[in-house]
Amino acid sequence: MDENDMIDEEEYEFSRNYFLAKESGKSVKKSSAHKVSELNLADEQELRAEVSNIEPKHEKEIALLINSYKKLYNEWVFELRYGFGLLMYGFGSKKTLIEDFASTALTEYNVIVVNGYLQSINLKQVATAMAEVLWDQLKMQLRSASGGTSRDQQPFNSRSMDDLIAFLDEPHKTENECLVCLVIHNIDGPGLRDSDTQHLLARIAACSHVRIVASIDHVNAPLLWDKKMVHVQFNWCWHHVPTFAPYKIEGVFHPLILAHGGTSQSVKTASIVLQSLTPNAQSVFKVLAEHQLAHPDEEGMPIDVLFTSCRELFLVSSLVTLNSHLTEFKDHELVKVRRHSEGQDCLHIPLSKDALEKLVQEMNH
Template sequence: MEEESVHFADSNSEEDVEEEEEHSSAQEATHAQPKAKAKKPKKRKGATGPPPMETFINQTAFDVYFSYASSTLRVSDNVLSSLVEPLTHDEVHTIEQQMQEHADSNEGVQRLCSMHESFFPHYWFELHNGFNLLFHGYGSKRAILTKFGKEYCARNGNIIIVNGYNKRAGLKTILSAIEQIPKLGEVSLRSSGLEGQLQRIYGFFRDSNHPPLYLIVHNIESPSLRDNKVSTLLSTLALHPRIHLIASADHINTALLWSSAEVSARKHSPTPVGTEIPSHKGYAWLFHDLTTFRPYVIELTHRDISTLPAQNQGTGATSGGAGQAMSEPAMSHVLASVTEKAKRLFRLLATKQMAAVEEDASSKVTGLEKYGMQYDLLFNEARKEFLATSDVALRALLGEFMDHGMVLSGGTPEVLWIPAGKEILKRVLQNMGST
């Protein structure tokens, strides 16, 4: 029995060996066949962005970052300015009036302004204890500060109001206003220039026989008041013990205009007349929230009116007269900033267009290109008037008007016209001195 069992085991092992040999030969045959190449993922035509995820064996955060950073971004050509039509001057004026009427009739706004006015005695106390006042917060603060100046400052001294939101406000404006104070002009200048005027003003108010000066500056953070000379003037006068500065600001980063030393500076000690001005400068600010929620109607009237509305510029204007109509203030603003030759060229084009419009007895703004003047004819007329002797010179004169949308062009041959009605053109020509 043992032999049989042993023999049975031996016979089984031989069969297993045979099966293993057959299996190994089958594997060798399989490996002998040529391997099929792995298919690479197809790349889509015009596809942008990182490569497919299958190309990375183990994609890390760094791989993802650099793959996306190297991809190109698609930017849409549909911008908001091309979808929304700009407002005209009349529409802007109407909106401003509605905002003003709403603020005047709003009980909450009126209560808020009344609350601020109740703090006038507190502001007055701070002014006469070595501090200047800087008011911030949302809404126009012009009316409240002007009222404070009339009710308190004007009754106790000289008051100067500087409208910083006006682009014309600057060093000369402030100095000329201060120089008009009675008896100040009688003081002789020690030296010429800003230093001499500053010494005269500073020395004049050292005398207690002269009333103090209250300087109210609306929008002290405006670009026209950021000049170094203006800063020197204000920072010196602000520390005078008898000159008091009240200012407003609307920019959120206004405090960054001055260093901490200038903000926390203290008033100069009283010194006798004739001594030198102390060297340190600053403002000695106390900050107050003066939120009013009133619209900035007056402040916005001094913006560049030639930018409203945005005109169809250059030769891109269609021959259908799609350009926005220019208003009289906008045209006057542009004419005030161009050369005399450019004014004469505009008068020439406007006169020809006026004559064509009067013949047709039409004053509509649309379709004005039919009353325009061909470029070749305008060039001949300009050469006769010695305005331009070459095409380059004429294009240069027209460039300023075309950039602001005052002159449009289009059609073949090229025609130039002014996008303004008969009455507006007539008034503009009268203001220019044309008959």
């Protein structure tokens, strides 16, 4: 068989296989009646357990990669000092890397951390915390300079967002520059990615006493910002820092694809969130949970009843303190507010009875 015959034979086989594949595809398409809803999905808790058992690979190479980033810490601090914002992007969770950078290289700064991977974030609380930290810095410098006491300051939690931003941006007569660093894990997270929130974050980042370090993971994250936000307000300095680290903490708050959640997963998620709160807040939540279990037919626990119970247990001294705990619960979606049939606001934990019982048992141990 000569060369031309071989070419003709190859072309014939290719054409034949092509049309056979086409016909086969059509027949499958016509006869298939399967639906995604008919898939036998794995339980989310079991799936997460299996994922956690996957052995890590290329550990030495990844360790060398992380060490190479650590050599850039001084450069990153230099960029922050000169008014740039640091934006970390690349494959893998950057939470551990950024926290290591903050704890080792930003010791001269006061650092406020925002977990953008949560479902909802209260930016007013973030701005209030930043203003309080800045005011503490200013008081220390003013006292050391004058040798006396500094003037009193209006409580920041009673101020508007515009007033808080104005305070973070106004010039202060101090010997050393006072700066507050805002660290945002996943600035493109579900609780932060709407337009109004991003514009508010940009205004905070543009304040003279604020520096920002953030990470992104969504492929369309840059579409969140316009030209002014990127180059003037955030003033991003982009750093490609792939870590290849699993999104263990960030992934807890999002359901896995092709898995159905169960009671155990709801309890695990709520337990992780509660562990991040203060012991007093956990105790307040426990009072609410036990009341809901004891009164399953009620629409919820009235706020004044919760306040009375918590005050008797010496958990809160005022309604303001209780409301601060409730704000945290609502931000983390641990508690929902329901309107009682009589028009009174009641608190309800959005968990099934079985899930709530398991959660209370975990809190007792």
